[in-house]
Amino acid sequence: MPYPVAHVMFFVFCICAIAVYTTLVALLRRNISSRNIMHILLLLFVGGFFALFPDIMAVYNILVNGTVEHCQIGTIPTHSLFFSSSAILFGTIIGYVAYREFGRAVYMGLFAEAAALSHLLLDDLDGADIQYFYPIYNRKISVFAYMDNGLARADLIPYLLTSYAYIIFIFTVMMLALFALNHLGFEFRYRSKK
Numbered sequence: 133m134p135y136p137v138a139h140v141m142f143f144v145f146c147i148c149a150i151a152v153y154t155t156l157v158a159l160l161r162r163n164i165s166s167r168n169i170m171h172i173l174l175l176l177f178v179g180g181f182f183a184l185f186p187d188i189m190a191v192y193n194i195l196v197n198g199t200v201e202h203c204q205i206g207t208i209p210t211h212s213l214f215f216s217s218s219a220i221l222f223g224t225i226i227g228y229v230a231y232r233e234f235g236r237a238v239y240m241g242l243f244a245e246a247a248a249l250s251h252l253l254l255d256d257l258d259g260a261d262i263q264y265f266y267p268i269y270n271r272k273i274s275v276f277a278y279m280d281n282g283l284a285r286a287d288l289i290p291y292l293l294t295s296y297a298y299i300i301f302i303f304t305v306m307m308l309a310l311f312a313l314n315h316l317g318f319e320f321r322y323r324s325k326k
């Protein structure tokens with residue numbers, strides 16, 4: 133499994149690269165208030181925390197059992213879409229405490245969800261098999277393992293998986309993060325030249 137810092141950096145610098153870019157530009161132009169900086173630090177905290185969310189049991193197990201077991205809470209696998217989707221709820225609660233505004237809180241929840249999914253994405257890239265579809269389908273799978281299927285595959289389903297599954301996974305996580313950021317103060321839009 134990648135180190136915790138790698139999960140945080142992957143989410144911040146790769147998935148949210150454009151937010152890092154716009155923040156740096158604003159800082160260099162000194163076009164940013166201390167209130168905005170606090171807001172961006174909150175996003176950084178939420179993004180960083182939820183990028184580690186599926187490994188959260190490691191903290192408990194290190195303290196209580198002296199092991200680094202981190203993949204289960206009871207019988208529930210933490211590396212699954214089912215568990216990761218709880219990030220929406222916790223992220224929304226944090227957003228509501230921070231903004232007192234339900235609309236913005238939901239976007240914070242979606243941002244947290246993108247961070248939790250980016251954790252599964254990086255673990256998968258690292259070669260881990262993940263119980264994505266628990267409790268509907270309990271077997272562990274790796275989306276990125278399909279990448280290496282070679283060109284000789286003629287069957288339609290493996291071909292589709294080989295070609296699109298991992299791209300769609302990365303695309304979905306990035307779009308979710310951008311969609312949330314776009315409603316949390318970052319504005320990404322095309323500006324046509326007149």
Ligand SMILES: [Zn+2]
Nearest residue numbers: 133186187255
């Ligand atoms: Zn993990």
